[in-house]
Amino acid sequence: MRTILHVDLDAFYAAVEQRDDPKLRGKPVLVGGSARRGVVASCSYEARTFGIKSAMPMAEALRRCPHAIVVRHRMDRYVEASERFFAILGDFSPEVEGLSLDEAFLDCTGSERLLGDGRTIATTIKQRVRDEIRLVASVGVAPIKLAAKIASDICKPDGLRVIAEGELLPFLHALPVTRLWGVGEATREALASLGLSTVGDVARYPESALVGRLGAVTGHHLAALARGDDPRPVEPEHEAVSVGHQETFDDDIDDKGELSVILLDQADRVAARLRDSHLRARAVVLIIKYDDFRQITRRTTLDAATSDGGVLARTAIELLSKVTVESRRGSRVRLCGISATNLEPRDAPRQLLFDEAARARGERLGDTLDKVTAKFGKAAIKRAIHVPRGSGDDSE
Numbered sequence: 001m002r003t004i005l006h007v008d009l010d011a012f013y014a015a016v017e018q019r020d021d022p023k024l025r026g027k028p029v030l031v032g033g034s035a036r037r038g039v040v041a042s043c044s045y046e047a048r049t050f051g052i053k054s055a056m057p058m059a060e061a062l063r064r065c066p067h068a069i070v071v072r073h074r075m076d077r078y079v080e081a082s083e084r085f086f087a088i089l090g091d092f093s094p095e096v097e098g099l100s101l102d103e104a105f106l107d108c109t110g111s112e113r114l115l116g117d118g119r120t121i122a123t124t125i126k127q128r129v130r131d132e133i134r135l136v137a138s139v140g141v142a143p144i145k146l147a148a149k150i151a152s153d154i155c156k157p158d159g160l161r162v163i164a165e166g167e168l169l170p171f172l173h174a175l176p177v178t179r180l181w182g183v184g185e186a187t188r189e190a191l192a193s194l195g196l197s198t199v200g201d202v203a204r205y206p207e208s209a210l211v212g213r214l215g216a217v218t219g220h221h222l223a224a225l226a227r228g229d230d231p232r233p234v235e236p237e238h239e240a241v242s243v244g245h246q247e248t249f250d251d252d253i254d255d256k257g258e259l260s261v262i263l264l265d266q267a268d269r270v271a272a273r274l275r276d277s278h279l280r281a282r283a284v285v286l287i288i289k290y291d292d293f294r295q296i297t298r299r300t301t302l303d304a305a306t307s308d309g310g311v312l313a314r315t316a317i318e319l320l321s322k323v324t325v326e327s328r329r330g331s332r333v334r335l336c337g338i339s340a341t342n343l344e345p346r347d348a349p350r351q352l353l354f355d356e357a358a359r360a361r362g363e364r365l366g367d368t369l370d371k372v373t374a375k376f377g378k379a380a381i382k383r384a385i386h387v388p389r390g391s392g393d394d395s396e
């Protein structure tokens with residue numbers, strides 16, 4: 001049995017601000033770009049009692065709580081706190097998987113003999129975070145990632161929840177189905193139409209019937225999670241320097257319009273993997289291999305890091321517009337692909353730009369697309385985008 005910890009700092013940016021400025025303590029604090037535009041990057045628990053959440057438009061948050069104090073974000077302070085946070089976590093296990101600046105999974109299975117059981121390790125981590133960086137962490141301890149993450153989430157703030165092996169199924173079964181990874185509104189409705197509203201309901205339902213109603217991928221996935229079957233390992237630090245997708249064609253392609261459609265699909269796949277890994281990319285590389293096996297790459301650096309498939313696709317299609325694709329030998333394309341590089345964590349410091357809110361919307365749309373894809377498969381999704389057709393050389 002594994003001992004997995006999910007450690008998550010409470011209201012991270014807002015907590016750093018309240019720590020550094022005593023005048024902010026006990027008050028509703030909103031961290032964001034400015035009061036007039038942009039979104040709430042983080043808010044204190046005092047602000048949450050007004051129904052304010054992160055990613056909410058700042059204007060809406062101020063409508064709900066006009067006396068909230070808006071603080072401009074100071075990424076350098078958050079990065080510094082994050083580095084100290086991860087240094088502490090590293091003392092408890094070599095296997096630390098960072099999900100964002102303030103959140104990580106640890107596999108402590110091998111550390112227990114030396115450091116004590118999961119509860120002891122979690123208690124020590126919370127104490128050190130409090131003593132050394134004066135912040136508050138909530139920790140979930142469980143034999144699987146799914147349960148550890150849910151446990152830390154429901155015990156916030158300043159929580160510690162241990163799910164022992166024998167408690168795993170009772171714990172999961174009492175949860176609403178929406179707590180399961182991959183269950184969005186449409187799946188919830190489909191499950192409700194079968195009379196299933198809790199994870200326990202799903203666990204007791206015949207798996208074959210679940211597959212019949214939801215399809216093989218989702219049906220088996222949900223049945224496995226409901227059994228407590230989540231073998232995902234804790235994966236230390238993203239070693240990935242790029243996330244890419246490429247394919248070789250059965251028949252060479254000499255049409256930029258056709259290649260653009262392929263790039264669009266590839267960009268969406270790459271974006272989904274970036275979001276899965278809580279990463280953003282700051283550069284896009286187009287890879288083209290011709291029918292004479294000559295390979296070229298073209299690269300663009302973006303103004304702001306992104307995990308938005310639309311941005312990746314537009315960038316790649318623009319790069320495509322500048323390369324030669326023709327019907328003569330040596331100019332026909334046998335392979336094309338996209339690689340997203342210069343990766344950074346999703347919550348890494350970056351300038352808040354004027355289009356911050358628009359980009360946040362784009363990424364939320366991306367998250368929604370991931371959920372829809374998980375449910376209905378790739379074919380269900382066609383992002384509406386103008387793709388030039390025909391053999392013209394002018395792509396947008």
Ligand SMILES: [Mg+2]
Binds near residue numbers: 008010011012
């Ligand atoms: Mg957090």
